[in-house]
Amino acid sequence: MGMFKLLRGALVGVAVMLAHPVVAEDDFGFSDQQTKRTVDTFTYGVEQCATVDVVFRIDCLRQTYSQTVRVISKASVYWEAEVALTRVNRGLYSYVRANTDDNISRVRVNGGRIKALTDASIPQATALYFDAVDKAAAVMRGGSPSETRYFEPIAEAILASKALLQ
Template sequence: MRFLILLLTLATFVPGPGAHAGNRGDGGGGGGRDSSNTVNNRTTREVVRLLESGVGECLQLFEAYRFDCIRKTYGFAARKIKGGIDYQPAYEALRSVEKRVEAAVNANADPTAKRIRKGLVRYSAVKPAAIAAVKRETIRAMEDASTVLLRSPAPHQKPHFQKIAAVIDSNKVLLRSALLRGPVQLYRLALGLWPVAPLSHRG
């Protein structure tokens, strides 16, 4: 009899199959599991923050260095959601921007300009004559990524992908409207005569 009572007691407290299942991309902030495998507010906010603040910092650099900075920023954001099943289309969109801008930077690298460092990251310059073309390719890559994100997301992905697309569009507008640096400044920078970031002041 005691054994039967013990079994009934255990059955009362053992949770059912769905008791610990998190809400899939709940968009709410309730008690859903916060994992990059499913779309969730925390991860989406982090990706948006990385793209917003990262590109903002890139645009503070001399224009020749901005594009290498942008491609690394998109790479950092992509790695934030790498392996996430629901974020896979967003990951591929961000990686596409990174790879296309990287190809443009590598094809137009300026061998006469020094690399600069901001924080722990180093950036390379493109040739002054190629800045306009690299800028156009960067903007096109951003436009294509935004289109992919908005085209066909599942209902639970849609609000998250819309937020990422919105910050990409914002990046594009800022890049398009950013003022050009003059050729004299670029020339001085290439010769190492113009400090760009708070590095050591040797030489």
């Protein structure tokens, strides 16, 4: 039994050592291309959200943040921006769950099915969104000079999305 545990431990160690370079090769550092992919993903999602009724827009934006986080997570140096976007996504998710209008069927937008909010909850949802976006943009603008250089276009895109709810 002791020999089995020893061999299993050795195999796990070798697997970790072999897997690490693969992860490092797939990881992207700061780049204009990564920033552009992130902004393009977000902007496309917002454009799709503009096509739905206002009761669906908060959940549509939540979905857009989720898709954008998947893109940005491919580059570990963007982790602060990823965390900021994830916070917006999670806040919207919780709000949508608590304020869904069950009398309105979901609609399909940008590859996902989104929920409608109750009419009464939209002003609070809008205020929540504006606050979350402002905080996320502040985080992205508050880093090192190289972070700020690559995060600024993302911050501008999320701030511009507020127009969708005005």
